[in-house]
Amino acid sequence: MNKRLKTKYDVIVIGAGPGGLAAAIEAKKAGAADVLMIDRDLELGGILLQCIHNGFGVETFKEDLTGPSYAQRFIHDALTVGIEYWLDAMVLDVTPNHQVYVTGSQGGFRVVEGTAIVLAMGCRERTRAQIQLPGPRPAGVYTAGTAQRWVNVEGYVPGKNFVILGSGDIGMIMARRLTFEGAKVERVLEVMPYLTGLSRNYVQCLLDFDIQLQLRHTVKRIIGRNRVEAIEAAAVDEKWQTIPGSEEIIPCDTLLLSVGLIPENELSQKAGVALDPITGGPYVDEGFQTSLPGVFAAGNVVHVYDLVDWVTRAGQVAGRRAAQYAQCECVKEATTIPTAAGENVRYVVPHRVNPETLTTEEVMLQMRVTQPMEAAVRVEVYDGDTLITRKTERYARPGEMVSITLKGKDYDAVRQAQTLAVRVVRKE
Amino acid sequence: MKKHYEVIIIGAGIVGATTARALSRYALDILWIEKEADICTGATAANSAIVHGGYDAVPGSLKAAMNVQGNALWDQLAAELHFAFARSGTYVAAIGADEACALEDLKARGDLNGVPTEIISGAEMRRREPQINPAVSTALYCPSGGLCDPWGATIAAAENAVMNGVELRLNTAFEDFLWDPDAPRRIVGIHTNQGDFYGRWVVNAAGLYADAVMHQAGLRPEFTITARRGEYYVMDRAKVQIGTVLFPVPSKISKGILVTTTLHGNTLVGPNAEEIANKEDVDVTAKGMREIWDGAQKLVPGLNRRDVIAVFAGLRPAGNAPCLTPGVDYHKDFIIEIPESVQGLVNLGGMESPALSAAPAIAQRVVELLADAGMTLQEKPTWNPLRPARPVFRHLTHEQQAALVAQDPRYGRVICRCESVTEGEIVAEIHAPIPATTYDALKRRTWLGTGRCMGGFDMPRVVDILARELGVAPLTISKKGRGSEFLFRRTKEAS
Numbered sequence: 001m002n003k004r005l006k007t008k009y010d011v012i013v014i015g016a017g018p019g020g021l022a023a024a025i026e027a028k029k030a031g032a033a034d035v036l037m038i039d040r041d042l043e044l045g046g047i048l049l050q051c052i053h054n055g056f057g058v059e060t061f062k063e064d065l066t067g068p069s070y071a072q073r074f075i076h077d078a079l080t081v082g083i084e085y086w087l088d089a090m091v092l093d094v095t096p097n098h099q100v101y102v103t104g105s106q107g108g109f110r111v112v113e114g115t116a117i118v119l120a121m122g123c124r125e126r127t128r129a130q131i132q133l134p135g136p137r138p139a140g141v142y143t144a145g146t147a148q149r150w151v152n153v154e155g156y157v158p159g160k161n162f163v164i165l166g167s168g169d170i171g172m173i174m175a176r177r178l179t180f181e182g183a184k185v186e187r188v189l190e191v192m193p194y195l196t197g198l199s200r201n202y203v204q205c206l207l208d209f210d211i212q213l214q215l216r217h218t219v220k221r222i223i224g225r226n227r228v229e230a231i232e233a234a235a236v237d238e239k240w241q242t243i244p245g246s247e248e249i250i251p252c253d254t255l256l257l258s259v260g261l262i263p264e265n266e267l268s269q270k271a272g273v274a275l276d277p278i279t280g281g282p283y284v285d286e287g288f289q290t291s292l293p294g295v296f297a298a299g300n301v302v303h304v305y306d307l308v309d310w311v312t313r314a315g316q317v318a319g320r321r322a323a324q325y326a327q328c329e330c331v332k333e334a335t336t337i338p339t340a341a342g343e344n345v346r347y348v349v350p351h352r353v354n355p356e357t358l359t360t361e362e363v364m365l366q367m368r369v370t371q372p373m374e375a376a377v378r379v380e381v382y383d384g385d386t387l388i389t390r391k392t393e394r395y396a397r398p399g400e401m402v403s404i405t406l407k408g409k410d411y412d413a414v415r416q417a418q419t420l421a422v423r424v425v426r427k428e
Numbered sequence: 429m430k431k432h433y434e435v436i437i438i439g440a441g442i443v444g445a446t447t448a449r450a451l452s453r454y455a456l457d458i459l460w461i462e463k464e465a466d467i468c469t470g471a472t473a474a475n476s477a478i479v480h481g482g483y484d485a486v487p488g489s490l491k492a493a494m495n496v497q498g499n500a501l502w503d504q505l506a507a508e509l510h511f512a513f514a515r516s517g518t519y520v521a522a523i524g525a526d527e528a529c530a531l532e533d534l535k536a537r538g539d540l541n542g543v544p545t546e547i548i549s550g551a552e553m554r555r556r557e558p559q560i561n562p563a564v565s566t567a568l569y570c571p572s573g574g575l576c577d578p579w580g581a582t583i584a585a586a587e588n589a590v591m592n593g594v595e596l597r598l599n600t601a602f603e604d605f606l607w608d609p610d611a612p613r614r615i616v617g618i619h620t621n622q623g624d625f626y627g628r629w630v631v632n633a634a635g636l637y638a639d640a641v642m643h644q645a646g647l648r649p650e651f652t653i654t655a656r657r658g659e660y661y662v663m664d665r666a667k668v669q670i671g672t673v674l675f676p677v678p679s680k681i682s683k684g685i686l687v688t689t690t691l692h693g694n695t696l697v698g699p700n701a702e703e704i705a706n707k708e709d710v711d712v713t714a715k716g717m718r719e720i721w722d723g724a725q726k727l728v729p730g731l732n733r734r735d736v737i738a739v740f741a742g743l744r745p746a747g748n749a750p751c752l753t754p755g756v757d758y759h760k761d762f763i764i765e766i767p768e769s770v771q772g773l774v775n776l777g778g779m780e781s782p783a784l785s786a787a788p789a790i791a792q793r794v795v796e797l798l799a800d801a802g803m804t805l806q807e808k809p810t811w812n813p814l815r816p817a818r819p820v821f822r823h824l825t826h827e828q829q830a831a832l833v834a835q836d837p838r839y840g841r842v843i844c845r846c847e848s849v850t851e852g853e854i855v856a857e858i859h860a861p862i863p864a865t866t867y868d869a870l871k872r873r874t875w876l877g878t879g880r881c882m883g884g885f886d887m888p889r890v891v892d893i894l895a896r897e898l899g900v901a902p903l904t905i906s907k908k909g910r911g912s913e914f915l916f917r918r919t920k921e922a923s
Contacts, residue, residue, distance in 0.1 A: 090842035109830035
């Protein structure tokens, strides 16, 4: 930790994961005089440090890196450009006027002020309670990420025989990791009729290790008073009700949950940032500015990405805009065009776009589809009946983010638009 | 040499704890046993956390008397022991004419029990709780009803008992009584899984298992305790804020599914009431969860199931003891007695709701019974009724937090992010008079892991701190005692 913490910074970044690191570096490069990054862990890098598998950086570096290696490149850059950081410190409060209340084992309790703030708290895992799993509450029911920390950071294996509920990426990654550690992964159950994580993880983590994935299956009941002894699996119908007669007792000592991630926005809420009930993250513009002027949001805190590369890119945009805000400290009154989720689109980020941005840079609209489409699709941006831009994808799956980029050529159409409605439809 | 205690107490729920504390005032050697790895793990651990006014207990029953007397003792208890308690008042909300009549009956019962209540209009109810169902037409307000932290109350009372000399033994399960070979029906101690302990008096505060304990003494063979399971939802306090305690009009078997605030700020929804055979079965069920959700919607239709952060179930020890008051036809009363047929037993049973509310009075009654039986109760000059509070980081102002962190940097390290529980608080509980040695023990004392991430973030860190502070390997750290260890082995040790 930097012993000479100041009381005021151009930009304060809350969270030193990939989103926060990218935002901090970019803010500094874009001219912010001083940038402070605050993180609750002992090291920079966030959750990447426990993601020791490969698959990071293919987009950003055209290289296949592990999580820690990917993080290290940004940590190196952060130190090179002179980012100040405060580790082992928790932000307790952010006020609407940019006061940040922090407590740490070192550095004590302090209030620091940021001309601009970047929220980069990432996301948390959905828990057993949120999917309301019946049964008692023994030891041995963990989220996949908690198990990942135990295995990869602390060096302990939390079970011998596992069942994994949910085909999220961390669950599949852990299925492979635990197999390497000599544990047996009995089954991966997914309540949806499709994979919720990346297809590549299904191939590399489950198929390659003969781990069975059962779609349209869930855990009907946990069994075991002190420690998990078994789970009762069951098939579900179209309404997610378990099908009588399909029950199967699977003996196991650990149930891992990989049932989704939720952007971590309790601090944002305290600060008064408006949140989108669908993403769970702040409403943002194309520069990732939230409803509060000067408060930006970077990465998984906005919506959950499936690739770290996109988190980095979002962090860079947020950091650059935060630096610009800090330097002129002005609220530009801009006319922004709202985006909207059309056919087979669950949500679109950003929620609004300032057309003037297109005169200097591209704007990526990011979305998740509602239903999987396994044939070629078109991603289309419409204003009413007017097509603004479109592109073709080989398929669209809920587990994989879909995007389309607005470019300089779209400026006129966007400027005149009432709404930028995005839809994903079968290619005729 | 065998140690002889004056009193042996079986069971460390709220009744055992208040009794241990009440007896710790006197010059007595007291042994207190609990079969689990921590105190406060049975019925006391999972309930609605309400200190009932006592308007709905059957007039003339021991339950009614104990509830009303117990209710009045909570202010002093909370002040001396420093746990969370608030005399918030409670409401029973009625929809339609039939339910309104039921409120009149409840009010009349309250009058008989000496508990003042007031009937308020639907409009006034909506003014006091804007989120309530607009169809609510009238409500019964009981100003003496309140809220407590049952974990905090039990742990504080227990700790005060231990501070005043009570010897607490955990992981010690009662198995049988020891009898005087020379005097039949005279208890001289107990046999446990940890050996024999000798004592002049044994107090049966075994909660769900009180029937089994008294049957071992040959008492009340017809008395049985049925576990009545109740399931609950805990709502995210960042999303839902109900400011009051709302009951529906009660049914014959329970007070119904309530929607209540807690002193922790989280809204609690539940319980249903399902009689089950297994006294350890705290499963939550799909059916139960549907039932409590439907019940809750009746009181507060605007609740959103997405805001549920925890589900749990608790067991009420429902007894079948007849009320001893002549003319009162009631068969679910408390048992608080020194039976004539055996010597050396203070027998308690049927400690379902409102046992939490009544516990301070039940403890007093136990002391009175022992005095009447000839026990010499000499107050110890060293007796200290005060149990000092320990710092709770999240309850402090920013200025106080700053001062605490400056004094001890461990209070600056937040381990449970949702509930802002610091390492300082965790370490203090591990080294408290009743040491917290499991994850769940720390949870009940500090509320760590009770927030929206349900311990996903803190669990590895807490295991680490427990291992460090107890000087043991992380592999031995458990959720709730032997058999519930979190971890199996180190990595790279696969055989």
